[in-house]
Amino acid sequence: QTVVTQEPSLTVSPGGTVTLTCASSTGAVTSAYCPAWFQQKPGQAPRALIYDTSNTHSWTPARFSGSLLGGKAALTLSGVQPEDEAEYHCLLYYGAARVFGGGTKLTVL
Amino acid sequence: DVQLVESGGGLVKPGGSLRLSCSASGFTFNNAWMSWVRQAPGWGLEWVGRIKSESDGGTTDYAAPVKDRFTISRDDSKNTLFLQMNSLKTEDTAVYYCTTDGGYNGSPWGFQHWGQGTLVAVSS
Numbered sequence: 001q002t003v004v005t006q007e008p009s010l011t012v013s014p015g016g017t018v019t020l021t022c023a024s025s026t027g028a029v030t031s032a033y034c035p036a037w038f039q040q041k042p043g044q045a046p047r048a049l050i051y052d053t054s055n056t057h058s059w060t061p062a063r064f065s066g067s068l069l070g071g072k073a074a075l076t077l078s079g080v081q082p083e084d085e086a087e088y089h090c091l092l093y094y095g096a097a098r099v100f101g102g103g104t105k106l107t108v109l
Numbered sequence: 110d111v112q113l114v115e116s117g118g119g120l121v122k123p124g125g126s127l128r129l130s131c132s133a134s135g136f137t138f139n140n141a142w143m144s145w146v147r148q149a150p151g152w153g154l155e156w157v158g159r160i161k162s163e164s165d166g167g168t169t170d171y172a173a174p175v176k177d178r179f180t181i182s183r184d185d186s187k188n189t190l191f192l193q194m195n196s197l198k199t200e201d202t203a204v205y206y207c208t209t210d211g212g213y214n215g216s217p218w219g220f221q222h223w224g225q226g227t228l229v230a231v232s233s
Contacts, residue, residue, distance in 0.1 A: 001173055034215030038154070045206060045223040046154065052215035089154050093214040096159070096170040098144070103153035 002026055004092050006101035011109050012080045020104045021072040022090030028071035033092040035073035037066055040087045050075060082108050111135040111222045113207050118227030125197050131190040131207030131224055139163065139185040144210040144220070145192050147203035157192070159210050197231045204228050
């Protein structure tokens, strides 16, 4: 069974920069996996941030960006704000199947 | 505005069945591929399965843990998505979300809109 792995937790200071990654048990993540990223705050449904590796939605703050980095999908937050504290989930597409990562809890401290 | 509203969750015994519904509005439902995603308490998101639009064949795909137990269907005349869950196990306990699924991998429509979720608890 395919496993998608994210850092369980990360901590960043306000105004800082942090990169979250998303790895596949099948090997290097490429654009063919169309990585997507979601933000989820406690008690809320997930909110889409990034689709197809690096494309943002109209509501995605400019400080969020997606890329491929060292064989993984990556989500970078530049100039982190206190309201960015949340769980972040990545999603990879494997043909007809979709697989989410385990999520990264981002603490802004 | 796009709205997805799930219903049908509740407490069920192991081995039992439950049918979830998702009422959609604000978009052309019959053209949309739709997915179900679940989240066990304190855990990450897990894709459950997807149904294509009828015009694309209406076919379904499922994650391995639910294949042969869960069935996704749709009633385009009522803008409603369903998830029939049979042979439920304790590990199926989760909040179940319905969400839009793009017509192709990487579509901006994919997982763009989510319902508020409905809780399914499987316990004796």
